[in-house]
Amino acid sequence: MLFLLDGTSPLEPFPDPEKAEINPDGLLAVGGDLAPERIVQAYRQGIFPWYDESQPILWWSPDPRMVLFPDELHVSRSMRKLLRRKKFSVTFDQAFGQVIRACAEPRSHEPGTWLTQEMILAWEALHEQGIAHSVEAWRDGKLVGGLYGNALGSLFFGESMFSREANASKVAFICLVRSLVHSGYELIDCQVYTEHLASLGARMIPRKQFLARLKKSLRIPVSFPREVSCA
Numbered sequence: 001m002l003f004l005l006d007g008t009s010p011l012e013p014f015p016d017p018e019k020a021e022i023n024p025d026g027l028l029a030v031g032g033d034l035a036p037e038r039i040v041q042a043y044r045q046g047i048f049p050w051y052d053e054s055q056p057i058l059w060w061s062p063d064p065r066m067v068l069f070p071d072e073l074h075v076s077r078s079m080r081k082l083l084r085r086k087k088f089s090v091t092f093d094q095a096f097g098q099v100i101r102a103c104a105e106p107r108s109h110e111p112g113t114w115l116t117q118e119m120i121l122a123w124e125a126l127h128e129q130g131i132a133h134s135v136e137a138w139r140d141g142k143l144v145g146g147l148y149g150n151a152l153g154s155l156f157f158g159e160s161m162f163s164r165e166a167n168a169s170k171v172a173f174i175c176l177v178r179s180l181v182h183s184g185y186e187l188i189d190c191q192v193y194t195e196h197l198a199s200l201g202a203r204m205i206p207r208k209q210f211l212a213r214l215k216k217s218l219r220i221p222v223s224f225p226r227e228v229s230c231a
Contacts (some may be wrong), residue, residue: 005032005059012038017046017061017211026062033057034122036129043150043157044218046211048191052114063207066190066197070181073202075174076085079167083230088137088144088168090175090228096127096134099146103160115160123159126150132226137172145169153218156180157189173200175230182229184222187213212225 010033018029028047032038034057042048042059051058075083100123104115126132131152137145145168145194147161156176163169177188189210190202 002027003029005029005031005057008032010035011041012057014042014045014047017207020061020063026060027058029059030056030062032059034118036122036125036131039122039150040131040152043152044180044214046207046214048157050114050191051116053116056123061192061207064096064204065197065207065210065212066192066193066202066204067213068177068188068200068202070177070185070188070198072201072203073174074199076199079170079174082167083171083174088139088165088171089231090172091136091138092176092179092225092228093127093133095136095143095146096132096148097124098143099134099136099148099162100124100160102143102146102162102164103148105162123148130224132193135172135176137168139165139168146172151185151224154184154186154220154222155189155214155217156185156224158191170196171230175228178228178231179225179227183225184220186217186220187189189214211216 001019006012017028020026047059047061049057050060100120123132132150133145135146136143144165145163147169149156149158161169190197193204
């Protein structure tokens with residue numbers, strides 16, 4: 001059943017994610033707005049916005065859900081060698097605006113982008129509130145890769161990543177996961193399946209299991225790491 005949200009009430013409750021459509025998988029609601037209060041409420045219920053410029057705001061909670069349990073992070077032998085070489089330097093929250101705009105750039109294998117200007121501005125507002133964070137990979141002073149996402153409780157919700165050099169986003173992601181472990185994070189939400197994330201150890205779990213883990217994680221507030229740990 002598809003629910004219509006009121007665009008004038010940011011604190012309007014979301015419907016139960018278990019009522020999401022089966023086809024297309026996980027589509028739950030349409031409309032509303034991208035006020036920070038609404039976005040935070042959505043993520044606390046395992047719901048996220050995903051749409052393109054030709055569509056209204058669409059809210060999703062797919063089943064199954066792609067997640068990474070930090071202790072299941074897979075780092076290949078070649079990636080371990082690359083990390084030891086320190087080809088890239090990694091930082092947190094040093095260039096959020098650049099990272100999210102790089103994630104919005106068209107890619108050769110995709111006709112457009114789901115990262116609309118409306119979403120960019122909404123996530124910049126979340127960043128100013130300390131909810132959204134960026135991870136940057138640099139080489140010779142140039143931003144060559146990275147990712148961004150939201151942190152709530154002890155769960156990090158990954159949103160998007162980009163690479164301008166081979167393996168830059170993988171290095172950024174590995175350093176993020178290892179740093180999150182040191183800070184007490186228990187789960188990384190990857191939303192939907194991609195081969196890139198699967199190669200790093202992410203896997204699909206039932207939505208019901210994800211929602212249970214989310215509920216538990218929200219009761220364990222931890223701080224997003226300030227220092228990067230790639231080891």
